[in-house]
Amino acid sequence: MNVTIDIKALCIVLLLIALIIMVVYAILMIRKLMVTLEHTNRILEDVEVVSGIASERSQDVNEIISNISGSVSGISDALKGNQSVVSAIASIAKSVASIKGMMSKEADKAK
Numbered sequence: 001m002n003v004t005i006d007i008k009a010l011c012i013v014l015l016l017i018a019l020i021i022m023v024v025y026a027i028l029m030i031r032k033l034m035v036t037l038e039h040t041n042r043i044l045e046d047v048e049v050v051s052g053i054a055s056e057r058s059q060d061v062n063e064i065i066s067n068i069s070g071s072v073s074g075i076s077d078a079l080k081g082n083q084s085v086v087s088a089i090a091s092i093a094k095s096v097a098s099i100k101g102m103m104s105k106e107a108d109k110a111k
Contacts, residue, residue, distance in 0.1 A: 060102045067095040 074091035 060105070064095070064098050064102060067091075067098045071095045 071091040071094070074087060
């Protein structure tokens with residue numbers, strides 16, 4: 001029994017085998033990519049939470065710094081004689097209240 005295979009048929013068979021192998025390989029790659037995308041989505045959610053916390057804290061700190069700056073300028077004006085002592089004490093009290101408010105927010109969030 002003799003079997004004759006011409007070159008054209010051999011090339012077609014080899015191409016079909018290569019195509020089947022590539023399809024299987026592509027399916028496996030897509031499966032791994034889907035797992036990677038799930039992990040990436042979890043990481044992005046964590047980053048969103050952390051950036052939200054950082055933004056909130058920076059706004060709190062900005063408010064405190066503004067109050068402290070006002071207090072310092074009030075004390076400076078009082079020392080120069082441009083402001084009353086009562087007004088300077090009120091500015092200091094406002095700054096202390098602002099710091100206390102931020103600390104109580106942090107304590108509430110920690111619970």
